[in-house]
Amino acid sequence: MTDSTQHPAELFLRFSRRSVIALLATVILLGGAALSLMLSPSRAFFETASKVSLVAVAVALLVTILVALHRRRWPASSPAVQVVMDDEMRRASVLRASRAALITVLLAQYPLVLLFGFFMELPAPRGAFAMGAATVTLGLITLLSLFLYFDRDPA
Amino acid sequence: MSETLENSLKVQRAMRDLTQADLAAMAGVTRRSINAIETGNMIPSVVLALKIARALEVRVDTIFALKGRSAAASKDED
Numbered sequence: 001m002t003d004s005t006q007h008p009a010e011l012f013l014r015f016s017r018r019s020v021i022a023l024l025a026t027v028i029l030l031g032g033a034a035l036s037l038m039l040s041p042s043r044a045f046f047e048t049a050s051k052v053s054l055v056a057v058a059v060a061l062l063v064t065i066l067v068a069l070h071r072r073r074w075p076a077s078s079p080a081v082q083v084v085m086d087d088e089m090r091r092a093s094v095l096r097a098s099r100a101a102l103i104t105v106l107l108a109q110y111p112l113v114l115l116f117g118f119f120m121e122l123p124a125p126r127g128a129f130a131m132g133a134a135t136v137t138l139g140l141i142t143l144l145s146l147f148l149y150f151d152r153d154p155a
Numbered sequence: 156m157s158e159t160l161e162n163s164l165k166v167q168r169a170m171r172d173l174t175q176a177d178l179a180a181m182a183g184v185t186r187r188s189i190n191a192i193e194t195g196n197m198i199p200s201v202v203l204a205l206k207i208a209r210a211l212e213v214r215v216d217t218i219f220a221l222k223g224r225s226a227a228a229s230k231d232e233d
Contacts, residue, residue, distance in 0.1 A: 007176050009185055088203055089188040153187050154196040 008080035024144040031137025093150035101143035181210035
């Protein structure tokens with residue numbers, strides 16, 4: 001019998017999950033920064049938000065570089081990567097999360113229009129950009145968080 | 156009454172003294188998939204069911220079986 005924690009596929013699986021968590025954190029950071037930039041009414045706040053967004057971009061780049069460096073340990077042709085990528089549970093989790101993210105994004109459109117157009121009364125171009133940023137952020141957050149939830153080890 | 160898929164994967168695996176990780180490696184999937192099938196959280200595809208059966212050297216219907224009566228079967232009896 002083998003120790004499951006030492007199996008290369010399990011090691012890659014853990015690395016893969018950590019990468020998705022890092023990606024989720026990056027999306028939240030970048031999405032939050034983009035939205036705060038578009039929704040900021042005052043010039044002073046806009047300048048602060050610009051600095052925050054620069055930090056967010058720097059963190060996103062750092063996370064991307066770190067993941068890319070670790071990814072080199074796992075070439076796409078390696079059996080461990082193939083097993084994880086072809087795993088039925090993973091594929092089913094991606095499908096379920098994609099479906100849920102699509103429905104969430106579609107259902108969110110009307111509340112977003114109400115929020116940005118009527119309650120916040122943003123001008124049309126800024127409102128459109130805010131809607132775009134909110135839609136993409138919401139969709140990605142739903143997709144990634146539900147994927148992590150569905151793809152967890154069942155109890 | 157709907158039919159459900161039941162499996163004796165855990166029993167078959169234990170009879171051969173295999174861990175979930177061992178069976179996963181033999182069938183070419185992750186340990187989570189084997190765990191999900193054993194706990195009834197996932198219904199495997201035909202391909203995966205055949206791979207598991209091949210790894211355990213048994214027939215597929217030794218591991219997986221339908222339980223409960225189908226609507227068609229009930230109708231036939233009426």
